[in-house]
Amino acid sequence: MSHATQDTAVRTGRIARTFIYLVLLLFALFYLLPFFVMLANSLKPLSEITGGNMMALPQDWTIAPWLSAWSTAQIGVEPTGLRPYFLNSILMVVPAVAISTVIGALNGYILTKWRFRGDTVIFGLMLFSCFIPFQIVLIPMARMLGLMGLAGSTPGLVLVHVVYGIGFGTLYFRNYYAAFPTELVRAAQIDGAGFFQIFWRIMLPVSGPIAVVNIIWQFTNIWNDFLFGASFADLDSMPMTVALNNLVNSSTGVKEYNVHFAGAILAALPTLLVYIVAGRYFVRGLMAGSVKG
Amino acid sequence: MGFLDIRNVTKSYGAVEVLHQVDISVQEGEFLVLVGPSGCGKSTLLNMIAGLEGITSGEIAINGRVVNAVHPSKRNIAMVFQSYALYPNMSVAQNMTFGLEMHGVPKPERDKALKDVAALLQIEPLLDRKPGQLSGGQRQRVAMGRALVRDPDVFLFDEPLSNLDAKLRVDMRTEIKKLHEKLKTTVVYVTHDQIEALTLSTRIAVMNGGYVQQLGTPQEVYDDPANVFVASFMGSPSMNLIPARLRLNGQAAVEIADGAGQPVALPLTGTPGGAQDGDALLFGLRPEALTDTEGADRHARNIVTFRNPVDVVEPAGSDTFVTTTLGGKDAISRMRADTRLTPGQTCDFAVNMDKAVLFDPRTEQRLRLT
Amino acid sequence: MTDLRTRFQDWLPRLVLSPSLAAVLVFVYGFIAFTLYLSFTDSRMLPSYDWVGLENYSKLWGLRHWHTAIANLGIFALLYITICTAIGLTLAIFLDQKIRGEGLLRPIYLYPMALSFIVTGTAWKWFLDPGIGLEHTMHLWGWESFEFGWIKDRDMAIYTVVIAAVWQSSGFVMAMFLAGLRGIDNEILKAAQIDGASNWNLYRRIVIPLLRPAFLSAFVILSHLAVKSYDLVIALTGGGPGRATELPATFMYSYTFTRNSMGIGAASAVIMLMTIAAIMTPYLYAELKDKG
Ligand SMILES: Nc1ncnc2c1ncn2[C@@H]1O[C@H](COP(=O)(O)OP(=O)(O)OP(=O)(O)O)[C@@H](O)[C@H]1O
Ligand SMILES: [Mg+2]
Numbered sequence: 001m002s003h004a005t006q007d008t009a010v011r012t013g014r015i016a017r018t019f020i021y022l023v024l025l026l027f028a029l030f031y032l033l034p035f036f037v038m039l040a041n042s043l044k045p046l047s048e049i050t051g052g053n054m055m056a057l058p059q060d061w062t063i064a065p066w067l068s069a070w071s072t073a074q075i076g077v078e079p080t081g082l083r084p085y086f087l088n089s090i091l092m093v094v095p096a097v098a099i100s101t102v103i104g105a106l107n108g109y110i111l112t113k114w115r116f117r118g119d120t121v122i123f124g125l126m127l128f129s130c131f132i133p134f135q136i137v138l139i140p141m142a143r144m145l146g147l148m149g150l151a152g153s154t155p156g157l158v159l160v161h162v163v164y165g166i167g168f169g170t171l172y173f174r175n176y177y178a179a180f181p182t183e184l185v186r187a188a189q190i191d192g193a194g195f196f197q198i199f200w201r202i203m204l205p206v207s208g209p210i211a212v213v214n215i216i217w218q219f220t221n222i223w224n225d226f227l228f229g230a231s232f233a234d235l236d237s238m239p240m241t242v243a244l245n246n247l248v249n250s251s252t253g254v255k256e257y258n259v260h261f262a263g264a265i266l267a268a269l270p271t272l273l274v275y276i277v278a279g280r281y282f283v284r285g286l287m288a289g290s291v292k293g
Numbered sequence: 294m295g296f297l298d299i300r301n302v303t304k305s306y307g308a309v310e311v312l313h314q315v316d317i318s319v320q321e322g323e324f325l326v327l328v329g330p331s332g333c334g335k336s337t338l339l340n341m342i343a344g345l346e347g348i349t350s351g352e353i354a355i356n357g358r359v360v361n362a363v364h365p366s367k368r369n370i371a372m373v374f375q376s377y378a379l380y381p382n383m384s385v386a387q388n389m390t391f392g393l394e395m396h397g398v399p400k401p402e403r404d405k406a407l408k409d410v411a412a413l414l415q416i417e418p419l420l421d422r423k424p425g426q427l428s429g430g431q432r433q434r435v436a437m438g439r440a441l442v443r444d445p446d447v448f449l450f451d452e453p454l455s456n457l458d459a460k461l462r463v464d465m466r467t468e469i470k471k472l473h474e475k476l477k478t479t480v481v482y483v484t485h486d487q488i489e490a491l492t493l494s495t496r497i498a499v500m501n502g503g504y505v506q507q508l509g510t511p512q513e514v515y516d517d518p519a520n521v522f523v524a525s526f527m528g529s530p531s532m533n534l535i536p537a538r539l540r541l542n543g544q545a546a547v548e549i550a551d552g553a554g555q556p557v558a559l560p561l562t563g564t565p566g567g568a569q570d571g572d573a574l575l576f577g578l579r580p581e582a583l584t585d586t587e588g589a590d591r592h593a594r595n596i597v598t599f600r601n602p603v604d605v606v607e608p609a610g611s612d613t614f615v616t617t618t619l620g621g622k623d624a625i626s627r628m629r630a631d632t633r634l635t636p637g638q639t640c641d642f643a644v645n646m647d648k649a650v651l652f653d654p655r656t657e658q659r660l661r662l663t
Numbered sequence: 664m665t666d667l668r669t670r671f672q673d674w675l676p677r678l679v680l681s682p683s684l685a686a687v688l689v690f691v692y693g694f695i696a697f698t699l700y701l702s703f704t705d706s707r708m709l710p711s712y713d714w715v716g717l718e719n720y721s722k723l724w725g726l727r728h729w730h731t732a733i734a735n736l737g738i739f740a741l742l743y744i745t746i747c748t749a750i751g752l753t754l755a756i757f758l759d760q761k762i763r764g765e766g767l768l769r770p771i772y773l774y775p776m777a778l779s780f781i782v783t784g785t786a787w788k789w790f791l792d793p794g795i796g797l798e799h800t801m802h803l804w805g806w807e808s809f810e811f812g813w814i815k816d817r818d819m820a821i822y823t824v825v826i827a828a829v830w831q832s833s834g835f836v837m838a839m840f841l842a843g844l845r846g847i848d849n850e851i852l853k854a855a856q857i858d859g860a861s862n863w864n865l866y867r868r869i870v871i872p873l874l875r876p877a878f879l880s881a882f883v884i885l886s887h888l889a890v891k892s893y894d895l896v897i898a899l900t901g902g903g904p905g906r907a908t909e910l911p912a913t914f915m916y917s918y919t920f921t922r923n924s925m926g927i928g929a930a931s932a933v934i935m936l937m938t939i940a941a942i943m944t945p946y947l948y949a950e951l952k953d954k955g
Contacts, residue, residue: 114676183378191392192366205382224779275777
């Protein structure tokens, strides 16, 4: 998956190149437009949206929709804004990502450097679990969370995300560690280092790149999750995506589009930020999702 | 009983046995080389000595202690890997002392050992660098240094020179030899390079297909190969193996076809036990035992000469290799560099029958002369 | 014989792996088994353990909603996969022509992938709304006859889901193909040019066949995303108008949790799983076999 800087040796004529640039720019427009529209309209008063042109920049710039989305908009029955739910998401994402990264790293380490009979089958089971439609686990999971006393709580959601994050975490670290020379582990064994010492002293110090990939992947996935949030959270633990959906689809009152857009951008902000800061790793994570390591 | 004993050791992966009944006893201070083609099980055997692979059956003892169930770090061995296996995140000094640290050796002692070994290998200026900042030869030295600081009972090397370029490989080979002569530690060294095996070892185990084919000094393995495999694997260019027939009327002799297809009789220095007149043989002759008449070994007692056409002449610097046809196959002769032969010429070839060896073409085993 | 520490070290890896394995076995495979079991029971609001055999499945296939959902999934998956692949491949090939500004264009194509489907749905729901979105804008710009009301149209609404989903995922497919293109040995291309291949033939006969693995990966990823699609529909159309954009995922959710037909919901989930398994299993098997 190297982004080698080599380009193709293909030569193209002038007209062809103009056409290519045209197509590329049109698509750039296609991808940018919805976001631009959202952003522009989140800064307009409502009257300007319903009466005006969505492509136009605001005439009357205002950040009121943002403030409303953040702290006063009606979510469900309470006028709390998205703030508490943003915090819920943070409280859910941070531990879930941390735990599943540690688990993924340990599993990858074991499955490549401490291989045993049947390890490929175990990995296969974990890998397949990445791709199941989560509808198949919704009913028993709801019961299980109830039995464990975690129903409707943030720790419950953390558990769910950790469990269903095992597969991808293991996949990333396994593929990464597979390329890491096993001789190093053997040398460390002869040097007298044990299982955890090798992990801490030899493997972890070189795991930076893949840890970043895994963290970004898990962060994006968990932050953006809707299904588990909608199924297992209650009002006090509802994550951002669910709250946003409630805000946008609440049937009462006037539809405050500008507030909806501000809310949507707020919900997108953390993952967009991650994407802007570490886009390279983000792509790598996505690609590793296609299994080829 | 030796210092390192490998007793009837076998190794299986599932149903596949990759090492069969290996039995080697190594004396203290010996330099044993395991040599053989890729996949013959050299690394597997070495890893079993190190404790990195389990032993399916048999026993390995180091310094009188059976170590089958002993953890690698407690066998008092050190290993140098083909890829050097330097920890990329640690400096050279940390790499070298990691093992001591893991064994709970106090810092002052570690530093002392590090200083001594660094001086011995002349790598003091490198101690603060990371492995990524070292050249191949320097990494090689550090890897050896890491093994040396442990002051182990046995050194294990797995193809330590195969990642180096040709020139450096020769230099490091000499250096390892010097080091062994100085330290006199027991060494087991894996390589697939037969020249490395011949130059470094005090004894060689030639392996193929999971069997030890022959165990002996370099001289024995080279001059007195046990079978066709050893004969053709050791030596470069490899031994000529010429189809021949045994003649027992009068003096025992082998009869081979010369370039024109005419029979030539080469008298033997003895008779192969149990063989009959007319039996098919493989007649083994090292290139240096097939020369022009001036180049023949003056101390040899049985030299036979005959004329044969020259097919190919290949100058190789210090020697010139001349190909001729014997028994319907190419045979290589080693001649002096200044030979004036050209292809198509005929030349007097001298065969040193002292060095000739015979094999049974069916079993490929050696036929000894009595 | 073996000293304790050594024996412990031998077992430690398996010990450390076991919680993960147990979690996967229970929370994935155990739960699959449980759902499978429920699909054979008369569970309604709560799980019940009364065996009814295949009744839920026959009921399911008798439901008009389920037929809508399956038909929608067929349309959606087919268009989503084809269009994403076409756009992704085109953009990748075009971007691979020593384009100035590639570094700027690539992230623009790709960023939608970082968004939640809920955000994407919110944006497109409004963008496609005839009253205030694209249609309205065109009218304001003087194109009075412009009409684009698919999102309110029972027959066309599913295509708006396709548009939004393509918007979100096609950049990612582009990245996969681009990586594939960059992985092709330049010398092969040079050789083909020396052989006199036109650009068109170069791509058709040499480059695209070499991208086979990328096609396969893209297909597998997109098809499993299609079957799992849930959030986007919820945010974009809420399954409507009416139930016109129902997909199996939304069907399962509403039957299980709002219509109190857990048995039927479970049966629909099982069918979703089997669809994905039919696509993923051969692919994963081949991957694992390569890697040993
Ligand atoms: N984990 C394993 N499972 C099954 N077979 C194995 C395993 N490891 C090694 N083998 C087999 O054992 C045989 C010996 O392997 P080994 O690595 O010892 O060869 P080698 O002599 O060191 O070769 P090389 O010169 O290529 O390093 C080979 O045929 C190899 O395929
Ligand atoms: Mg080897």
